[in-house]
Amino acid sequence: VMVWLRRCTHYLSIVVVAVNSTLLTINAGDYIFYTDWAWTSFTVFSISQTLMLAVGATYYLTFTGVPGTATYYGLIMTVYTWVAKGAWFALGYPYDFIVTPIWLPSAMLLDLAYWATKKNKHSLILFGGVLVGMSLPLFNMVNLITVADPLETAFKYPRPTLPPYMTPIEPQVGKFYNSPVALGAGAGAVLSVTFTALGCKLNTWTYRWMAA
16 A cells, blocks of 8 residues: 555656746747846756756656656656647747747756766766756757747737836847857756755655655
8 A cells, every 4th residue: 555655646746846947947948938048047947947957857756767767757748738739820920930939859868977987876866857958958959059039029928927117128139148058057057956956855755755
């Protein structure tokens, strides 16, 4: 009974983490809407997406111990986001303007680090964390530059949820304007190690709670 209860609790936690990760990053692909601060937003959102992916994917990966589950977790987040982004399409936004954050390649690198180091958790935290942090901003920028005429489209379709008092009067140059990928990857490479460690710890805490 305890094994069944423990497994159900784990799987329930995984679903909760995956859903909440997606909800917290659901607008993280909408850098284009923040036209005046697009690259600053990109840098900040890169870190938030890295957090959500690294914690959840590592938690799932260390629970099953099977390389490939981090990629599966990334797929769950991606599909949830596809569904949510459908709302933008329903509002009339062109299909090639909707940006869905890319998590899968980074999740695959996490799996690769776990497999290549023979399931060593410390190597997973160090190597996997750095790989996720450095790769995610890069993949998302490649994703972002495929959008057709982003500035023109952004002004043509203003973000409906942006309150009037936040509408910029004149363009501002963001602090991180010059190198959003380098800043996102640099911060991510450092912070993702901590994020990945948190995912491992979350798994340990859940086991201890269930065993009590």
